[in-house]
Amino acid sequence: MVYNEERVLKGCCKGKSTAQRQLYEHFAPKMLVVSLRYTSGRLEAEDVLQEAFIKVFDKIPQFRKECPLEAWIKRIVINTALKQNRSKLYLYPAIDIDDLQEQKASEWSVNQYSWEELLAMIQQLAPRYRAVFNLYAIEGYQHKEIAEMLNITEGTSKSQYARAKILLREMLQKEEDSAYGRALQN
Amino acid sequence: MDEHYKTNFESAWQKAFEKAEEPPADTLWDKLDAHLTQERESAAYRRKLLLYKYIAIASSFLVLVCVSIIFSIYPHQEQPIDLAQVEALEDNNEVIELPTTVEPTAREAIQLELDQENTNIVAVINYRPTDIRKYIEAKPIAIPTKNDASLPPDFTELSKKEAQFAHTPLQSLYRSHLDSSLLGIEDVLAQSAPTENNNKNSRGIQVGVNFAPMAFNPNFQVSTSNISTPVLSNQGTRVVDASTEINNELENNVTPAFSYQTGLQIGTKISNRVLLQTGFTYGQYTSAIETNNFIYTSGNERTPSFFSLIDENHNRSIQLSQTSSNFTARESDYTSPSAVVYNTYSYLGIPIKIGYQLQHNRWGYTLSTGISPHFLLRNILSSSEANISTLDIGTDDASIYRNVYVNGLLAFEINYQLLEKCGIAIEPIYQQALMSSTRNNMAVQSTPQAFGVNLGARYIF
Numbered sequence: 032m033v034y035n036e037e038r039v040l041k042g043c044c045k046g047k048s049t050a051q052r053q054l055y056e057h058f059a060p061k062m063l064v065v066s067l068r069y070t071s072g073r074l075e076a077e078d079v080l081q082e083a084f085i086k087v088f089d090k091i092p093q094f095r096k097e098c099p100l101e102a103w104i105k106r107i108v109i110n111t112a113l114k115q116n117r118s119k120l121y122l123y124p125a126i127d128i129d130d131l132q133e134q135k136a137s138e139w140s141v142n143q144y145s146w147e148e149l150l151a152m153i154q155q156l157a158p159r160y161r162a163v164f165n166l167y168a169i170e171g172y173q174h175k176e177i178a179e180m181l182n183i184t185e186g187t188s189k190s191q192y193a194r195a196k197i198l199l200r201e202m203l204q205k206e207e208d209s210a211y212g213r214a215l216q217n
Numbered sequence: 218m219d220e221h222y223k224t225n226f227e228s229a230w231q232k233a234f235e236k237a238e239e240p241p242a243d244t245l246w247d248k249l250d251a252h253l254t255q256e257r258e259s260a261a262y263r264r265k266l267l268l269y270k271y272i273a274i275a276s277s278f279l280v281l282v283c284v285s286i287i288f289s290i291y292p293h294q295e296q297p298i299d300l301a302q303v304e305a306l307e308d309n310n311e312v313i314e315l316p317t318t319v320e321p322t323a324r325e326a327i328q329l330e331l332d333q334e335n336t337n338i339v340a341v342i343n344y345r346p347t348d349i350r351k352y353i354e355a356k357p358i359a360i361p362t363k364n365d366a367s368l369p370p371d372f373t374e375l376s377k378k379e380a381q382f383a384h385t386p387l388q389s390l391y392r393s394h395l396d397s398s399l400l401g402i403e404d405v406l407a408q409s410a411p412t413e414n415n416n417k418n419s420r421g422i423q424v425g426v427n428f429a430p431m432a433f434n435p436n437f438q439v440s441t442s443n444i445s446t447p448v449l450s451n452q453g454t455r456v457v458d459a460s461t462e463i464n465n466e467l468e469n470n471v472t473p474a475f476s477y478q479t480g481l482q483i484g485t486k487i488s489n490r491v492l493l494q495t496g497f498t499y500g501q502y503t504s505a506i507e508t509n510n511f512i513y514t515s516g517n518e519r520t521p522s523f524f525s526l527i528d529e530n531h532n533r534s535i536q537l538s539q540t541s542s543n544f545t546a547r548e549s550d551y552t553s554p555s556a557v558v559y560n561t562y563s564y565l566g567i568p569i570k571i572g573y574q575l576q577h578n579r580w581g582y583t584l585s586t587g588i589s590p591h592f593l594l595r596n597i598l599s600s601s602e603a604n605i606s607t608l609d610i611g612t613d614d615a616s617i618y619r620n621v622y623v624n625g626l627l628a629f630e631i632n633y634q635l636l637e638k639c640g641i642a643i644e645p646i647y648q649q650a651l652m653s654s655t656r657n658n659m660a661v662q663s664t665p666q667a668f669g670v671n672l673g674a675r676y677i678f
Contacts, residue, residue, distance in 0.1 A: 045656075046260065055246060060238035063241045064238060068234070088256075144233065150234075168227040
């Protein structure tokens with residue numbers, strides 16, 4: 032069936048099951064990846080996704096088309112994931128940004144990795160680092176916005192991000208080393 | 218790091234996840250659907266509850282109006298006059314106090330000054346015309362003749378009614394000592410007796426039944442512009458933007474068909490010329506829509522494309538593959554021939570009107586205005602063509618219509634009093650929706666207009 036956003040939106044506004052299913056089938060695969068980035072496993076990610084779509088269908092009559100529908104749904108998924116992990120976000124103390132050695136971004140590249148490999152690395156991060164990293168690096172939020180979203184200071188957001196980058200770099204390095212080892216064996 | 222400049226690092230991560238997709242487990246939709254179904258059911262229940270609440274409020278209001286009407290007509294319990302006390306005045310020449318429970322109001326009280334012949338006893342009695350009438354009726358009334366010696370000297374100048382009044386001792390006194398500032402006998406009788414004349418000014422309950430042939434226009438306004446038709450199975454998807462044409466059909470190809478409204482009304486005067494009316498109406502309002510845009514669902518069967526705007530379930534029919542063997546991509550195959558679809562609404566209304574009434578002999582003229590909440594019962598779209606199936610829309614979640622919307626009313630009634638308590642009436646009436654009869658955010662908005670002529674009978678209690 033051809034996906035017609037206008038019609039699907041209208042149907043969802045009226046609570047039509049067929050329209051809801053169409054919307055779900057169109058966006059769920061993309062949104063599951065978003066959810067996976069903010070959670071530590073598939074089970075948790077699907078829980079978040081289900082919760083998020085319930086909110087989407089509940090709030091869709093209020094959608095005013097001020098932004099693309101995908102961005103609106105993504106924002107709901109992210110907020111749901113953050114809310115679900117809110118308690119975990121505060122388990123990890125903030126590290127002073129001065130303690131961290133900022134790496135030059137040009138020094139390391141992720142182009143050779145698939146999104147699945149990168150996702151696995153993100154999921155290994157502690158929830159708070161993961162949240163800040165996702166919001167800043169992938170979603171494109173500014174630290175000020177992240178600070179408001181997570182109810183932390185801007186400095187904390189920056190330090191968490193820097194820490195996340197270091198951890199990811201270590202993982203990438205490890206990955207490169209093992210790949211190099213595998214190449215030598217071959 | 219510069220907040221406004223994302224490095225290649227961030228861009229690389231963004232790019233990596235840009236197209237990333239992972240299908241969720243099949244069971245996830247089932248779980249979600251189960252939850253949504255439950256939500257829908259509870260929403261439908263809440264909506265029904267809301268409808269019942271509206272009906273309860275409207276009914277309470279109706280009862281309140283009826284009770285107010287009754288109390289405005291009978292503000293006090295009847296106070297029977299104590300005839301013994303009145304007779305004591307005559308027998309013992311004493312000043313008496315008549316029942317103090319009878320409130321003397323400016324309009325209803327009658328003041329009688331009684332001055333017995335030799336005693337200079339004056340009694341001021343206050344009581345209502347109905348009491349006087351009871352007193353008169355309690356006495357044996359003989360129709361007096363001109364030769365009756367017991368009558369006052371000026372009896373011959375009295376009318377028959379006055380004579381009846383004057384025949385009793387109390388009223389004889391009243392007649393002979395009538396003060397110019399007091400009410401005249403005619404006034405007393407007019408207020409106390411339900412004569413033919415005072416029917417027209419009666420404050421009794423007026424009940425009527427009406428039937429009105431009507432002309433109805435749903436007055437559609439279509440905001441959507443996204444109808445695609447049709448899909449061809451053997452030639453891939455063909456998308457035709459027929460929206461302009463379909464919008465035009467709903468907005469301009471609508472003509473009134475036979476409609477009617479019938480109901481019961483109840484009313485009373487809240488002052489000498491102001492009438493308050495309420496009741497209920499049941500109406501079937503029909504309009505004809507000429508269309509030449511169809512979706513051929515299977516074989517020879519076709520569905521008017523505008524159904525998709527009125528019924529969400531028909532959105533899908535637009536997408537159905539054409540299986541008819543003789544179907545081709547030519548536009549004429551799905552745009553002709555034209556057909557007429559009858560769009561019929563059934564509504565229950567509770568009109569509340571206030572009117573200004575003028576009386577002239579047996580004729581009455583009432584200009585009234587008010588509102589009428591209309592409760593949707595059903596919307597049926599049908600055609601005499603056998604290959605167009607009927608669409609029946611109720612009040613459930615699938616309906617684009619509100620369960621209730623409000624009409625403004627304007628009416629002018631002319632009635633004629635045939636008998637003492639019965640009359641007939643003719644009343645041109647105009648109804649205009651004060652809000653859309655469809656829910657918010659629907660592609661189609663409708664502010665119905667209707668004009669009709671009520672033909673009715675009236676009875677005054």
